Amino acid sequence: MEIHNKTRGSVLSSDAALASSFLSRARGLLFSRRKDLILVSSKEDIASSSIHMVLMTYSIDVLWLDSEKKVVDIRPSVPPFNALKLSTWRIYRPRKPAVYVVELGAGSIKDTVIGDLLEFSK
Numbered sequence: 216m217e218i219h220n221k222t223r224g225s226v227l228s229s230d231a232a233l234a235s236s237f238l239s240r241a242r243g244l245l246f247s248r249r250k251d252l253i254l255v256s257s258k259e260d261i262a263s264s265s266i267h268m269v270l271m272t273y274s275i276d277v278l279w280l281d282s283e284k285k286v287v288d289i290r291p292s293v294p295p296f297n298a299l300k301l302s303t304w305r306i307y308r309p310r311k312p313a314v315y316v317v318e319l320g321a322g323s324i325k326d327t328v329i330g331d332l333l334e335f336s337k
Contacts, residue, residue, distance in 0.1 A: 216253065218317060222331040227251075227323055231335075250275070250320035253335060256313070264313040265306050271295045274321035278333070279309035286331045287311040292321045 218228040231251035250273070256263035259282050266277065272295050279288040288309035297303045309316075317333070327333075 217336045218251070218253070218319075219334045219336065220325070220327050220331050221334050223326055225325055225327075227317070227325065227327065227333070228319055231317070231319075233335075250318075251323070252318045254316040254318065256315070259312045259314045261308050261312055264316050265308045266316055266318070267306050268293060268296045268303055276319045276321055276324040277307060278315075278317040278319070278324060278327065279311070279313035280315035280317065280333060281312065282314045284315065284333045284335070286327060286329050286333065287313055289324060289327065289329060291324055 216228075216231045216233055217226060218231050219226055228251040231253050233253050233255065235255040254264070254266070264279055274292050274294055277290040277293055278286055281287050288311060290307055293307060294303055
């Protein structure tokens with residue numbers, strides 16, 4: 216699946232997977248070579264769209280989107296899990312309710328800002 220920033224006219228990913236089931240969302244990018252993933256929550260809120268980095272081995276950029284696919288929060292270069300660094304033992308939550316969590320390889324969000332409108336296509 217491709218992820219386009221309609222506001223900026225840029226492509227953020229040309230090969231993202233979609234995770235909409237409970238199990239696929241829980242697994243996320245763990246033990247995957249894939250770096251781009253769209254997590255879809257069953258409702259628009261903060262708790263359902265929270266993520267963690269436990270057992271992740273690389274940094275990612277994270278975008279949270281509302282039901283209209285408008286960016287409501289951004290977290291660039293979220294560090295990977297490190298058992299010896301307590302700062303990596305945390306939950307990342309959006310500042311506003313979100314339905315979609317877009318996880319991209321670090322450095323992929325380009326010039327995306329809060330308020331931009333994204334689009335997913337096959």
